[in-house]
Amino acid sequence: MTYIGIDISKATFVAAFPHGKGYRTETFQNNAKGIRKFISKLDHAIHHCVMEATGNYCFLLLYLLDKTGIRASLINPKKIKNYSRVMMSVTKTDSKDACLIADFGERFKPEPYKFPSEQIMLLKQKKTVLRQLQKQLTATKNLLSSLEPLPVKDKKCLNSLKQTITFLEKQIKYMQQEMETVVTDVFDKQLKLLTSIKGIGVTLATALIIATGGFTYFENAKQLSRFIGICPTIEQSGTSINIRGHINRNGDETLRSMLYVAAWSASQHNKACKECYQRLRGKGKSGKVAMIAVANKLVRQAFAVVTSNKSYIDGFVSTKPDSAL
Structure with a gap:
C-alpha cells in the first residue's frame, strides 16, 4: 500500500507522494474541481490517503474519496503533533506537514475512515x-x-x-x-433502548447516537469511553511513580458534560449506578471520582442495550451459564 499524506487548509491542500527515498508535493484547490484533479492521479488499488481532522475543511475530500473507492484515514492532530516531536522536526510548512503525515501513514498504517451515513x-x-x-x-x-x-x-x-x-x-x-x-x-429503536436506562434522556441519547454514528464506530464500551474522554489515566514508572490520574479528556467536551450531569440522576434512580456510587464513596473516593465512575457505567449500559437490542431492566444481574452443563 502506498500512503499519500495530505495537509488541508480552507482554500487548498498539499499532497505528498512517495518519490525515490522521499516525497514530492503538489498543491490542489480544496474544491470539487481540485479534488477531482487530485483523485485522477490516484489508483484505488494501491493508494491510501492520510490526513488530519481539520474541522469541516477535510470532509469534501473525504466524501469524494469515499465515493471513488479510495481508502482514506482521518488522524487526530495530536497524534501528528506528537509524531513531529518524536521525529524532532524543526520546520513546519504545509509541504513538510504533508510529508510528515505520509511518513506517519507508512509507519503506523492507520485504519480507513468509516464515513458516517x-x-x-x-x-x-x-x-x-x-x-x-x-x-x-x-x-x-x-x-x-x-x-x-x-x-x-x-x-x-x-x-x-x-x-x-x-x-x-x-x-x-x-x-x-x-x-x-x-x-x-x-434511530427510533436505538432512542427507545437508550431512554429505557434511568438517567439517560432524549437529549443525551441523541448525542450518543450522533457521536457513535448509530453505535457503528466502536467495538466495545471501553473504546467509546476512551473516545468520550472519561477513562482514567495511569502513570507508572519504576517504584517511584505509580499514579492513577485524572480522566483523559480527549473527546467531546459537551457530551462528557452531559454524561456527568446524567450521572447525578443515575446515582439516585438507577440501581446499578447507585450501588457503584455508594460503593466508591464507602471506600473513601471523592464524589467527583465516584460520579465519573457512574458516567462510565452509563456508557457501558448504553452500549449493552443497543448491541443486545434489549431494553434496560433496572437491577438486572447477568448470570453465567453453569460450565458443568
Whole structure:
C-alpha cells in the first residue's frame, strides 16, 4: 500500500507522494474541481490517503474519496503533533506537514475512515448549529443583564437585545425539534433502548447516537469511553511513580458534560449506578471520582442495550451459564 499524506487548509491542500527515498508535493484547490484533479492521479488499488481532522475543511475530500473507492484515514492532530516531536522536526510548512503525515501513514498504517451515513452528517450539523445558538443566547442574556443596572439605559439597545433573545430561543426550539424528528425517524429503536436506562434522556441519547454514528464506530464500551474522554489515566514508572490520574479528556467536551450531569440522576434512580456510587464513596473516593465512575457505567449500559437490542431492566444481574452443563 502506498500512503499519500495530505495537509488541508480552507482554500487548498498539499499532497505528498512517495518519490525515490522521499516525497514530492503538489498543491490542489480544496474544491470539487481540485479534488477531482487530485483523485485522477490516484489508483484505488494501491493508494491510501492520510490526513488530519481539520474541522469541516477535510470532509469534501473525504466524501469524494469515499465515493471513488479510495481508502482514506482521518488522524487526530495530536497524534501528528506528537509524531513531529518524536521525529524532532524543526520546520513546519504545509509541504513538510504533508510529508510528515505520509511518513506517519507508512509507519503506523492507520485504519480507513468509516464515513458516517447522511443522517448522521445532518444530525452533526444540526448539533453544531444548536450549540452555537445556545452560546449566543447565553452571551446575549449576559449582556442584557450587564446593561440593566445602569442608571441611564438606552431603550433601543435593550429592545434590540430582547428581540435577539426571543429570536434565538425560537431558533433553538426549532433546531431541537428538527433533531428529534431525524432521530425519531431514523434511530427510533436505538432512542427507545437508550431512554429505557434511568438517567439517560432524549437529549443525551441523541448525542450518543450522533457521536457513535448509530453505535457503528466502536467495538466495545471501553473504546467509546476512551473516545468520550472519561477513562482514567495511569502513570507508572519504576517504584517511584505509580499514579492513577485524572480522566483523559480527549473527546467531546459537551457530551462528557452531559454524561456527568446524567450521572447525578443515575446515582439516585438507577440501581446499578447507585450501588457503584455508594460503593466508591464507602471506600473513601471523592464524589467527583465516584460520579465519573457512574458516567462510565452509563456508557457501558448504553452500549449493552443497543448491541443486545434489549431494553434496560433496572437491577438486572447477568448470570453465567453453569460450565458443568
